[in-house]
Structures are given as structure tokens and as C-alpha cells.
Amino acid sequence: MRQRLVLIGNGMAGVACVDQILKHGAPFDVTIFGDETHVNYNRIMLSSVLAGEKEFDDIVLNDIDWYRKHGIKARLGVRIEAIDREARTVAGSDGSITPYDKLIFATGSNAFVPPIEGSDKNGVFVWRTLDDTRQLVGMSGPGIKAAVIGGGLLGLEAARGLQVRGCDVTVIHIAGHLMERQLDPTGGSYLTQKMNGLGVKVLTGKSTKAVLGNGHVEGLRFADGSEIDANLVVIAAGIRPNSGLARAAGLEVNRGIVVSDHMETSDPNIYAVGECTEHRGQLFGLVAPLFDQGKVLAAAITGRPGEGFQASAPAAKLKIMGVDVFSAGDLDESKPGTESVRFEDPSLGIYKKLVLRENRLVGVVLVGDASDDHRYVNWIRTKEDLTKQRRHLLTPPPAADAGFDVAQMADSETVCGCLGVTKGAIIEAIHQHGISTLGQLKDRTRASTGCGTCAQVCQSILKAVSPEFEEEKAKVMCDCVRFNQEQVREMIRTQRLKSVQEVLDIYGNGIGCEICKPAISYMVDVAWCGDHDEDRSARYINDRVHANIQKDGTFSVVPRMRGGVTTPSELRRIADVADKYKVPMVKVTGSQRLDLLGVRKEDLPKIWEELGMPSGQAYTKGLRMVKTCVGSEFCRFGTQDAIKTGVELETRLENLFSPHKTKLAVVGCPRNCAEATVKDIGLIGQDGSWQVVVGGAAGKGVRKADLLVTVATSEEAIEAAEIFFQYYRENASYLERTYDFLERLGIEKVRRETIYAADDVRAGLIDRLRKSKARSYDAWLEGRQPRTTQFVQISPIETWSSV
Amino acid sequence: MNKPDWIRIAPVTDIPVREGRAVKIGDLEVAIFNLGSDFVAIENRCPHKGGPLADGIVSTLGDSVTVTCPLHNWRVCIDTGAVRKPSAQNACVRTFAVRIKDGLVMISKAPAAAEQEAAA
Incomplete structure (x- = not known):
């Protein structure tokens, strides 16, 4: 007989658990209640929505068809207000009474709001849901002074998103250093330096006492009496399990809903999973263990209880504003027999610390470079004696190949934390479906489709396991020049080569072809800012x-x-x-x-x-045009002067060459009449600001451009476009359009190396662009003083009487 | 084999090194290339879609020096006139013998090979 299963909470942990239950083929009629009106989405990726990198559709995990296909009744926008455990029914905010045989709590967590006077003022937000995110997007922009209370993961993610939206951001943290739960003070200070370098201010050791302002927030006051201005405040001071409903229903609740190793609550018909749970005194905030909980729960509720849930040592691998941060295990150095091994490079911003107890690794902190994380997690897990490896603790032994690391990973280890995919699942999929590319692997297992940080590990597993796997080789340019473009660029710079023929004579077959010659022509032009020996025969x-x-x-x-x-x-x-x-x-x-x-x-x-x-x-292959809409000069809806800005932008970039054609557009309002969101570079005017977007396409494929930055003035917008254009000119492969370039590098890296790069890096890009521009000229002027027979068909001196 | 009947075309300086130029002789269009060390001439019409080979980039394929048609990147050997890429093609363009005399480019209706034989 089919049992009625009710899930309270339509979030990642709960829905993933139901998905597992369905995989067991259990005969349940499932009803899911969610107080948000949206289908199940990837909450981890809300930071990308805030930062304008993703739209809601991009972060949906289970669309409405998934619910339909599995016969799941989805009751979205309905909050469960009471549970009658005797009658086995739940009462919804819509007045409905729904009976259950089995009930699962997946109510997640709430934002913790510390007692701060005036925190109910307008302009003060918590950040937990998609709707919160949308509100923040609407409130942010250039000229907005944003204060983020909380320097943990969530707070730093909020800071990043608000900064990309053009806000002037300050992070306020009560502890002495950022992310004090994951990092030691030195690691925290490295992160602070990185944040400062990216333009986000950080105040540590500050306890916020009051939100100032009359109705709307105007500033913050701290316990030490100091104040800052702010017209937008985000409180990200942590989360608390959402366990009130369970408590009211009489279940055993401490801080979270108390669960057994098999995710059972104190009522045999009721289970709980996710951030609302408390297991052996431990609470949960990161997603990976929650997927494990879901699997355990699914096994238990379908009558196949296995080993039960075991919380692993807490490990967090994060990317904060493009900075890798990894932390795992016990970082307490005060315990006897504890020593630490460190590596620091302040210029590179790399900090690594291993905490050892009796020659065994117990904890690790990595900032700036987290590529070796699996090695350390494995050492913590196996409790291996590291005496023999002491010389290579922080740098892997030189002979280690790329497969070495993944070979050490256990099959049960989670590779993709976002989607809960283990190494074992990946290997099984590779063997079962003959997978040989990362694309196929993503398609089959969904691994690395969340935040994407595990793509490299997935790639390594593929390389180690798939018989057909072929690594994407850095391609040689052609048969004439057997080097890849990166190498050729390097040779041009270091050997000071100024002509195509020199490159062909030294590094090629002396003649070249239609593939390498135009590419090298472009490279010498860009490398020497137009001060090269132009060779038309190579064009x-x-x-x-x-x-x-x-x-x-x-x-x-x-x-x-x-x-x-x-x-x-x-x-x-x-x-x-x-x-x-x-x-x-x-x-x-x-x-x-x-x-x-x-x-x-x-x-x-x-x-x-x-x-x-x-x-x-x-x-x-160069700057084509800047399309514009009518803009504020004539248009009733225009908010910015698109024509003037577009003409100025075109004037500054015209006559310059680029790896492929570059098409721009400037629009005066978000109606986007000149289609700026599908251009290589687009400027989108808004009331009081400009969004600069890059990497759009409307050709063979359609790609929506990524938001590079939001700025206040048209001059800043033009400069951002100039910086990106020069960065693209210098770093893309020849014939690589901006949209492929962006796909290859990712917007985070591009932002970090352009608009958020150090001042001298930005100034260098602008300087080289200006140099190239000064040497550029209108090609049609050559019509007045043509090169030898440039435009002529030669008339022969003599001709045959008959041909 | 025809006896070469040479005609004077243009000063060698009219054709920049590593480039080609089109010459119209009656109804015939010839592409003459300056390879630096010597000059070659072929019919200025790609066997594929009639593209102007004189506007192409001088290239190499294996041991052959070729010209790449600007329309669809067919490669034609400028010594033999044979299409080298796509390789399955059996097509060919006409070649013309070339000689330099008194700073002038001269060509003959005889194929390029004839001049080489004559020189040998």
C-alpha cells in the first residue's frame, strides 16, 4: 500500500533527500510544502545571482517538470503552521489539513539577527532567499554605501555581490579576524589584504550597537563609539536552525531538531534532514554533509537502514571574491603535542598552515592557493603518520603526476559539494556510460555544475579512469609554426621580434600560411602597441x-x-x-x-x-562599431545619453585591432533597444549608473553578456570598456571571440585582472591601449598614398595575339 | 610542346615580395607571385568557385608552396597548379613559365615545367 510522505521545506537538502527516496523506488505519494514560491534552487549560487553572473533560471535544480514527472504534489508558497502528531496531519497557512504516514522536516535555517538597536529600519536586510537577493539587487548601485555585518562566508559573498553592483562596501566583523571559524588570525589577515586589494573595506573587532537614521538607515554605531555612514545594511551574522515548528509539535529539540544516526526524530514517524538538524550535538551549515544525511534518511525510511550518518571533519573549500580559501579539521594549537608548519608568500597572497599532532595532520588552512586540498583531507581522514613525508608536507613530491592526488581520494569522498557527487559515483558513471569528456560527465552526474570549483578534480579523475580520455592539448598554431599561441606571444616579447617574417624564419618554416600569418601579424601589432614592422603579404x-x-x-x-x-x-x-x-x-x-x-x-x-x-x-578583426539607442536626448524613456557615450566610446577604440571582430553597443535604459546584452561589450544605462557587460553573443550561438561592473558615470563606464578591450586584445587567442574568451576564463578571473586589478595593472592596460591608439590611423587614408600597386590590376606591357 | 612565346608584363618592382598581382591579358587573367627568390604565374581563378588567387596568402603544404584562395581557403600549388587542399580534389589551374629580363617580368603561354626543362 502506498504511504503518504510529506516534506516540510522545499530546499536543497529536503528535495535531494526525496530524490534519493524515489531512487529506491519506494511507493510513496509525496507532497512537498515550501514557504518560498519558487521551485528548488541552488541556494549556494545566490551569491552569483547577486553578483549578476547568473539568473534565477540558471540556478534551478529541479524544475516544475521534475515534480510532475515524479507525481510530487508541490505546494509552493504554503507555510506549515502546526503539526498534529496524534492525527498525523499538518496544517498549512492556506488553511489546508494534509495527512501523512511519514513526515520529514527540512525546514533549514533562519538568518541570525543579533540584538542591534534600530535593526528594523528601512534599508536593513538579511540575506537568505531568492526574494532577499532580488531586493538587494534592486537596492544596490553606484553611490550606495553598503555595510555588511558579518565577516563569515555569507557576509563576504554579500560584499562581493554588492561591490560588483557598484556599491562602496564595508565589511564589519565582530571577531578579531575574518572567517574565524575556518581561519587562524594569519589566514584571516591574508584574506583581509586580498579584500582590501579588491576595494572592499574590512573592519574587524567591531561590535555593531545601533543602526542610525530616521526611518531609513543612514549609518552604524559600534560599541567603541565610532560610526560609519551606510545607506544599505546586510546582516550576515550567521544562521540558526529553523526548529520552532518542531519544538511546538513536542519533538526533542536542543538548538536544532535532535536526530539519530538514521535521521529519526523522537517521533518514529518523523524524520529530519538538513540545517534544521542537530546530530550528536553538531549543527550544519555547509551543504556536503546534508546530502549524506539525505542518503541515510532515504535508506532508513525505505526500510534499508545502513551504517547511519557520520559527520565528517568539517572542511570548507570556498572561493571568496576569486580568492581560494580552504580549511579543515582542528586548528587548535594550544593542545599538547601540537605543532604547525607554515608557508607564507605575502606578494602572491599565499598562506598555508598545517596543524600536526604527534606527526599526524589534524587541521589545515589554505589561503590563495587551495589546489592541494585533497591531499590534506586524506591525511586528516587516514590519520597517517607523516614522519617520512615531513620534507614534502607543503609541496608535493616532485615526481607526483596529476593522477596522484585523485588516486589517494577515497571512493566515498565527495568531489562535488554542491550536487553531492562522490568520487565513486563519478567513476561508476565513467565506466557505465563510456564518458570521456568533462561535458559528458557534467551531463550525466551533474558534478561541477554548481559552483564549478571541483571541475579540475573531475578532470583529473577522468584522466585517471577513462580509457578514451584525451587532454585538451594546447594546440600548435599550424604545421608551419609548431608552437601554441601562448608560446609564440612569449617569443615575440622576449626575443623582441617585430615582424612576421622574423617569427617565421626563427620559429617556423620560413613561409607560413593563411592560418599563422594573420595571427602573427596581429600578435606583433599588439605586443609592440602598433610599433611593429607591418608586412602586408602576411595579411x-x-x-x-x-x-x-x-x-x-x-x-x-x-x-x-x-x-x-x-x-x-x-x-x-x-x-x-x-x-x-x-x-x-x-x-x-x-x-x-x-x-x-x-x-x-x-x-x-x-x-x-x-x-x-x-x-x-x-x-x-578589430573594433567594428558601437551601436546606440536614441537615449535621453530624444527618447521619452531614456535615462542616459547613449548616443554621446557611444560616439565617444567608438572614437576612443576605432582603428584598433583585436583577436576577432569586436562589436559594441550602448543603450540608455534597460529596455536595451540596441541589444547591448548580446554584444562583445555593452554599456547599459540605468537611472544614475551604467552597467558594463562583456562577452555577449548573438551569432551562431546566443550568450547573454556577463556583468563586469556597475559604475556611476559615463566616463567610468567608457574606461571599464577600454580596460576590458585591452585585456581581451592582449590575452585572448587569435580568432577567439569575447564570448569564448569569457567562457574559458570565467568572469571572476576577468574582473580580478581588469577592473579589480591593482592600480598599476589597470594603468598599464590603459597606457598600452593609448599607445596603440596613438599609432593607429584611418586605413582608408592609404588610398591617397597607396603602397606599390596596392589597388591596381596590372596592365601588361605586351600581350599575345591569341591566348 | 609549345615553344615559349615570351611577352613583357611589368617591372619586377610592381609586385611586392610574397604577394601576388592580377594581370589581364586578353580574356585571360593571370596571377603573378613574387616569392623573393623567383616569380611564378598561374591562372587567376580558383577551380572551386573562381576566387581571385592573386589576392591569396602565399602558404605551404608539405613540400609545396601554395597560394590560399581568399574565398574558401583552397590551397593551390603555385608550381604545378594542382589543388592540394582539399586533398580529394583532382582539379588543376593553368601555369605559365616566367622569366626575368632587364628588370621586367616576362611570361610565356607554355606551362611552368617547360621553362624549367628548357633551363635544365
């Missing part, structure tokens, strides 16, 4: 005659119309030229410009001269 025909070759060998001519703005006299000249040279087709392009198609090579210089307009570079 594609388009870049020899500054027009786009068509299928019949004629060319197309697209004059520059900055921001898509033209004048009556330009239009007249275009019309006159089209008439005079019998141009077969005049076409409005997708880039807000006009294209004269079917022009003979010999006519190009005359046409350019008569047009009296600069080259639009529509034929080359």
Missing part, C-alpha cells in the same frame, strides 16, 4: 585593401558612422558615390551603418576619397 586580402572581399572578387565598402549617427550631407555623398560607380547594392547593415556592395578593387581609393568618411573596419 588577409581584406587587410591589404581595407575592404571585404565578396564571392565574385569585388569588395564591400562600409564607412564609419560612429554610434550609428549620420548627417544629410554624408547620406548625399553616399548616394552620389553609389550612383557614379554604379554600386549594385546599398544595404543597411545590422551594425547601424550602410554597406556599398560590389565595388571593384581599383575603384576603392576614389570611392573613399569622394565619401570623405573614415573606414568602418567592417572587413577586419
Whole structure:
């Protein structure tokens, strides 16, 4: 007979548990109550939503079809208010009474709000749910002074998101150093330095006493009497198990709902899982053990209780504003027989500490480089005597290959904490489904589809286990130059090579081909900021005659119309030229410009001269155009002057080359009429600020651009675009569009190395861009002083009487 | 084999090193390339879709020096006129013997190989 199973709480732990129960094929009619109105989403990724990297759809774990497919009744937006354990029913906030045979509590946790006077003022938030996140997004922006109370993981994630949204952020922490539960004071100070470097202020040892302001928050006052200004406050001071309902129902509750090793509560028909539980006095805040709990619960409720739940040593691997932080085990150095081994490199911002007790590893802290974490977790788990390894505690033995690490991992060890995938599950999937790529592995197991930090480990497991696995080799450029682009760039710089031919003579076969020559042409140009030896024989025909070759060998001519703005006299000249040279087709392009198609090579210089307009570079790998919408000058809805900003941006970047074509757009309001969200670089005007987005595409594929930064003024927006453009010019592979570049590097890395890079790094990018710009010129001016027979078809001195 | 009938085309300086230029001789279009050490001439019409080979980039494929058609990257051997890429193609373009005299490029209707034989 089918049993009625009711789950209270539609979050990650509860739904994952139900998913496990369904996998056991148990005959349950499942009803899930969730007080949020959304389907089950990845709460860990809310920080990415706050930082504008992901939309809600991207973080959904189980869409509504999943509920339907499994016959699960989802009651979203309904809060359970009371439980009648005798009648075995739950009462919902909608007045419904639902009977159960088995009940699972997965009520999660609530934000802990410390007693602070005035914390009910407007502009003070906790951050726990998707709706909280959306409110924060709406409140944040340039000019907003945001204060985050709490310097733990959640607080730092909030700080990162608010900073990306343009806020001026201060983190206030009550303890002496950040993340005091995971880090020692030195590790905390390294993290503080990193945060300061990224522009987030950190105040430690500060206890917040009052929220100041009249109705709306205006500042904070601390126990020492000092104050700061703030018009947005996020309280991230920790979480508390949401156990009130269980307590009211008479279940045994300490801080959390007390559960046995098999996740049973004090009522045999009621179980609990997730952050609301307390197991052997321990509470839970990280997701990995909660998935383990779910599996144990699923086994128990379906009548196959196994070994039961064992909380592993707490370990946390995190990426905070792009900084790797890892902590595991016991960091208490005061116990007898304890010693610590440290490594510090202040310039690199790397700090590592191992806590040893009687030659066995008990705890570890890593900041800035957490790549060896599995080694340490394994040592803690196995309690191995490390006497023989003392010389290699902080650096792996030199002979170790990439498979060494993963070979040491136990099959039961969780690789992907977000989705709860173990090493064993990955290996099983690889064997069962013949998986040989990371993409297939993601598709099959969902490993590394959450925060993505475990992708490298997944890759290593694949490499070690899959017979077909082939590592993505750094490809050589072509048969002529048997080096990859990275190496060639390096050679150009270090050997001070200024011409394509030098590169081909020294590192290639002396002749080259259509693959390597344009690439090297681009590389020497960028490496020397335009101060290279230009060799037209290495350029594609388009870049020899500054027009786009068509299928019949004629060319197309697209004059520059900055921001898509033209004048009556330009239009007249275009019309006159089209008439005079019998141009077969005049076409409005997708880039807000006009294209004269079917022009003979010999006519190009005359046409350019008569047009009296600069080259639009529509034929080359370079800055194409900046599309604009009408903007605030004329549009009823415009909030920013899109045309003026777009024209200025185009003027600053025109005539520069890039790894592939680069298309820009500037829009004056979020209606996005010039489609800035699918451009390589887009500026999106809002009331009082600009969003700068990068890596968008609307070509073979469609990709929504990533938010790079939010800034207050159009000058700052233009500068952010310039910095990104130069970064792309210097770091992307030739023929790599910005959207592939962003996919390869990830927006976090790009942000860290562009707008949040150190001042001198940013200044260097701008400086090199300006140098290149100063040496650039309108290519169509070559029409006046052409190179040797640049545009001519040669007339022979003699001819045959018959051919 | 035809006896070469040489005609004068243009000063060697009209064709920049490692580039090609198109010459129209009656109804025929010829692409002449300056390879630095010598000059070669082939029909200026890719066997694929008629692309202007004179506008292509001089390239290599194995031991052959080729020109890459600017339209779809077919590679044509500039010594033999044979299409080298895609490799399955059996197509060929006409070649012309070239000689330099008094600073002028001269070509002949005879294929390039004939001139090499004559020189040998």
C-alpha cells in the first residue's frame, strides 16, 4: 500500500533527500510544502545571482517538470503552521489539513539577527532567499554605501555581490579576524589584504550597537563609539536552525531538531534532514554533509537502514571574491603535542598552515592557493603518520603526476559539494556510460555544475579512469609554426621580434600560411602597441585593401558612422558615390551603418576619397562599431545619453585591432533597444549608473553578456570598456571571440585582472591601449598614398595575339 | 610542346615580395607571385568557385608552396597548379613559365615545367 510522505521545506537538502527516496523506488505519494514560491534552487549560487553572473533560471535544480514527472504534489508558497502528531496531519497557512504516514522536516535555517538597536529600519536586510537577493539587487548601485555585518562566508559573498553592483562596501566583523571559524588570525589577515586589494573595506573587532537614521538607515554605531555612514545594511551574522515548528509539535529539540544516526526524530514517524538538524550535538551549515544525511534518511525510511550518518571533519573549500580559501579539521594549537608548519608568500597572497599532532595532520588552512586540498583531507581522514613525508608536507613530491592526488581520494569522498557527487559515483558513471569528456560527465552526474570549483578534480579523475580520455592539448598554431599561441606571444616579447617574417624564419618554416600569418601579424601589432614592422603579404586580402572581399572578387565598402549617427550631407555623398560607380547594392547593415556592395578593387581609393568618411573596419578583426539607442536626448524613456557615450566610446577604440571582430553597443535604459546584452561589450544605462557587460553573443550561438561592473558615470563606464578591450586584445587567442574568451576564463578571473586589478595593472592596460591608439590611423587614408600597386590590376606591357 | 612565346608584363618592382598581382591579358587573367627568390604565374581563378588567387596568402603544404584562395581557403600549388587542399580534389589551374629580363617580368603561354626543362 502506498504511504503518504510529506516534506516540510522545499530546499536543497529536503528535495535531494526525496530524490534519493524515489531512487529506491519506494511507493510513496509525496507532497512537498515550501514557504518560498519558487521551485528548488541552488541556494549556494545566490551569491552569483547577486553578483549578476547568473539568473534565477540558471540556478534551478529541479524544475516544475521534475515534480510532475515524479507525481510530487508541490505546494509552493504554503507555510506549515502546526503539526498534529496524534492525527498525523499538518496544517498549512492556506488553511489546508494534509495527512501523512511519514513526515520529514527540512525546514533549514533562519538568518541570525543579533540584538542591534534600530535593526528594523528601512534599508536593513538579511540575506537568505531568492526574494532577499532580488531586493538587494534592486537596492544596490553606484553611490550606495553598503555595510555588511558579518565577516563569515555569507557576509563576504554579500560584499562581493554588492561591490560588483557598484556599491562602496564595508565589511564589519565582530571577531578579531575574518572567517574565524575556518581561519587562524594569519589566514584571516591574508584574506583581509586580498579584500582590501579588491576595494572592499574590512573592519574587524567591531561590535555593531545601533543602526542610525530616521526611518531609513543612514549609518552604524559600534560599541567603541565610532560610526560609519551606510545607506544599505546586510546582516550576515550567521544562521540558526529553523526548529520552532518542531519544538511546538513536542519533538526533542536542543538548538536544532535532535536526530539519530538514521535521521529519526523522537517521533518514529518523523524524520529530519538538513540545517534544521542537530546530530550528536553538531549543527550544519555547509551543504556536503546534508546530502549524506539525505542518503541515510532515504535508506532508513525505505526500510534499508545502513551504517547511519557520520559527520565528517568539517572542511570548507570556498572561493571568496576569486580568492581560494580552504580549511579543515582542528586548528587548535594550544593542545599538547601540537605543532604547525607554515608557508607564507605575502606578494602572491599565499598562506598555508598545517596543524600536526604527534606527526599526524589534524587541521589545515589554505589561503590563495587551495589546489592541494585533497591531499590534506586524506591525511586528516587516514590519520597517517607523516614522519617520512615531513620534507614534502607543503609541496608535493616532485615526481607526483596529476593522477596522484585523485588516486589517494577515497571512493566515498565527495568531489562535488554542491550536487553531492562522490568520487565513486563519478567513476561508476565513467565506466557505465563510456564518458570521456568533462561535458559528458557534467551531463550525466551533474558534478561541477554548481559552483564549478571541483571541475579540475573531475578532470583529473577522468584522466585517471577513462580509457578514451584525451587532454585538451594546447594546440600548435599550424604545421608551419609548431608552437601554441601562448608560446609564440612569449617569443615575440622576449626575443623582441617585430615582424612576421622574423617569427617565421626563427620559429617556423620560413613561409607560413593563411592560418599563422594573420595571427602573427596581429600578435606583433599588439605586443609592440602598433610599433611593429607591418608586412602586408602576411595579411588577409581584406587587410591589404581595407575592404571585404565578396564571392565574385569585388569588395564591400562600409564607412564609419560612429554610434550609428549620420548627417544629410554624408547620406548625399553616399548616394552620389553609389550612383557614379554604379554600386549594385546599398544595404543597411545590422551594425547601424550602410554597406556599398560590389565595388571593384581599383575603384576603392576614389570611392573613399569622394565619401570623405573614415573606414568602418567592417572587413577586419578589430573594433567594428558601437551601436546606440536614441537615449535621453530624444527618447521619452531614456535615462542616459547613449548616443554621446557611444560616439565617444567608438572614437576612443576605432582603428584598433583585436583577436576577432569586436562589436559594441550602448543603450540608455534597460529596455536595451540596441541589444547591448548580446554584444562583445555593452554599456547599459540605468537611472544614475551604467552597467558594463562583456562577452555577449548573438551569432551562431546566443550568450547573454556577463556583468563586469556597475559604475556611476559615463566616463567610468567608457574606461571599464577600454580596460576590458585591452585585456581581451592582449590575452585572448587569435580568432577567439569575447564570448569564448569569457567562457574559458570565467568572469571572476576577468574582473580580478581588469577592473579589480591593482592600480598599476589597470594603468598599464590603459597606457598600452593609448599607445596603440596613438599609432593607429584611418586605413582608408592609404588610398591617397597607396603602397606599390596596392589597388591596381596590372596592365601588361605586351600581350599575345591569341591566348 | 609549345615553344615559349615570351611577352613583357611589368617591372619586377610592381609586385611586392610574397604577394601576388592580377594581370589581364586578353580574356585571360593571370596571377603573378613574387616569392623573393623567383616569380611564378598561374591562372587567376580558383577551380572551386573562381576566387581571385592573386589576392591569396602565399602558404605551404608539405613540400609545396601554395597560394590560399581568399574565398574558401583552397590551397593551390603555385608550381604545378594542382589543388592540394582539399586533398580529394583532382582539379588543376593553368601555369605559365616566367622569366626575368632587364628588370621586367616576362611570361610565356607554355606551362611552368617547360621553362624549367628548357633551363635544365
